[in-house]
Amino acid sequence: MSQLDQPNTAAPKALDRSDVRVRHDEGVGGAVRAFIDRVRSGDLGMLPVAVGLVVISLVFSALNPVYLAPNNLVNLLFDCATVGIISLGIVCVLMLGEIDLSVGSMSGLASALFGSLWVTQGWPFEVAILAALLAGVVVGSIYALLYNRLGMPSFVATLAGLLALLGLQLYILGNAGSINLPYQSPLVMFGQILMMPKWLSHALGLLPGIFTIVLGMRTIQRRRAANLSAGGMGGLLFKAAVLTLVIEGAVYYLNLGRGVPWMFGLFVALVIIMDYAFTRTKWGRSMQAVGGNKEAARRAGINVRRIYASAFILCSTFAALGGVLAASRLASSSQQAGTGDVNLNAIAAAVIGGTSLFGGRGSAYSALLGIIVIQAIANGLTLLNLSSSLRYMITGAVLAIAVIVDSLARRSRASHGRA
């Protein structure tokens, strides 16, 4: 361990540094070593996403140079936001080791409900959105009821829901089959053209770095004060610098085209809120605990039923929100909304991003990163003018690969004692 990073070695040993059996990685070299250790033991983190994105962009830009053009990437971000929000809900249920197979139908139902209430019935669109979200809450509550009270496996309950909700969607849309939303309405503008001002996008891009430094320094101070080991400033500054460079670079590139969509901004904001909820609240801790060991969580006094209910309700509500945004993106509520690959894309995104199908492991950022990979593939395949038959096969294969990686990583974690 280098003496340079630790000017206060004369001080009494930190509480968590008294055991000689643990190697304490310090400095940049230590961080790299710890990262390699983590990956080898099956804690892959962002690695599959990073590798996937590099491979995807190399392949598709070689096949079609338009792929990496700023405006294509802007389109890609619009598409990410709708399914990504659905995927955020999927992360909640996957965290518990459960699944919701009906998110596609739920989003379709929400879009149909929203369209008919707003356009056909003439409700104010804010109220129509609330009604659609409320439908999500109701559906989620039903799943929670079926699971908690009747012990119905979630995949069966939601598979039944997939059909039932699709039926309801078709019923609401009636014979017309689709409802066009007015192009000039703020919501459709939000879903299609509203961009952040350039200065604002750059300013927001600085925030993650600033927060990393401010919160990191506060943690270091508090840990030092409590006689716990604390990382050095070097690593913190390095992390913040990399984060800021990547984000500002991306923002600059997108601003060469149309800019950063507000809708994507909303998605990222939701991801950040959910990440806080997962990692910094008692609710998030309980979610992880229930996903890891349900009985242990129950014996620790956690209200397990309420946790399941919160996850199912959040999932369906996010699906409904995704459906409303998808309707605004397409400027229509149609029978096709939420069908096809929406379900699988939302689930695949969460898994590719690193949320385990087996429960107990997950992060809100997996929805963000995973959906970018999924949409990058979908967008690339669309640019190649491939038929939907081929696109389905390729997307299916990608999902299978993601799950295989998840299973292998899980096995490796088990043998390395990392659960």
Added chain:
Amino acid sequence: MSDPSSTAPRPGEPVLSLRGVSKNFGAVSALTDIELDVHAGEVVALVGDNGAGKSTLVKILAGVHQPTAGTIRFNGQEVSLSSPAAALNLGIATVFQDLALCENLDVVANIYLGREQDPWQLDEVAMEVRAWTLLNELSARIPSVREPVASLSGGQRQTVAIARSLLLEPKLIMLDEPTAALGVAQTAEVLNLIERVRARGLGVIMISHNMEDVRAVADRIVVLRLGRNNGVFTPEDSNQQLVAAITGASENAVSRRMSRKQNAAMPEGEATP
């Protein structure tokens, strides 16, 4: 059996008092008419053979199972332990035999599970400091509290589970086989800890198969057999009496083994008259 005049002076009122508690699993009566008193500042050892109903009793008191019949009084009031949360809120902490830890969470998260400080903004630093303090009190050998529990050994997990039960400042602690997975030093530490907990005026129920440990700390030894009370003993009572109560006969596997050993040790002429 719970006659207060029978043994050494007992400080205070019973913290916990069970009358006629029964538990059926279908046709099987796991517990029948159990009577049990635990006073403040008293260590009650619960002993019995496998299947005697010790763990079932502990699970009832922890709120994991609900009794089929009978009353439970805690601090002089009749209570219903409808869920683990209810038991914890009353001040009954349990260290389960099948350790109830979440392997995917780290040690700090496990110790604080279900009672995190500041539910809307977890204070990781304060929780980590308190976790280290608790573990150091137990002389625990935990390499890092930020590793998932999956990487710990059985004994280390046991220590984490015990540390967790202490966090709540309970009035009654139940330990189901607390020393079964522990090494020599940790066993001594756990026994010391039980004495320290007793000195603080808490009631302790301890299940153990290890008679040495039981005698070392218990004030009273309650024997269960086939789901029923089968006598209350003190550490001064002889091992033979205890074993007889546990197995239900003075002529049992343990006594036969003992006499065989004695016979082998004795000169041949005396062993076979």
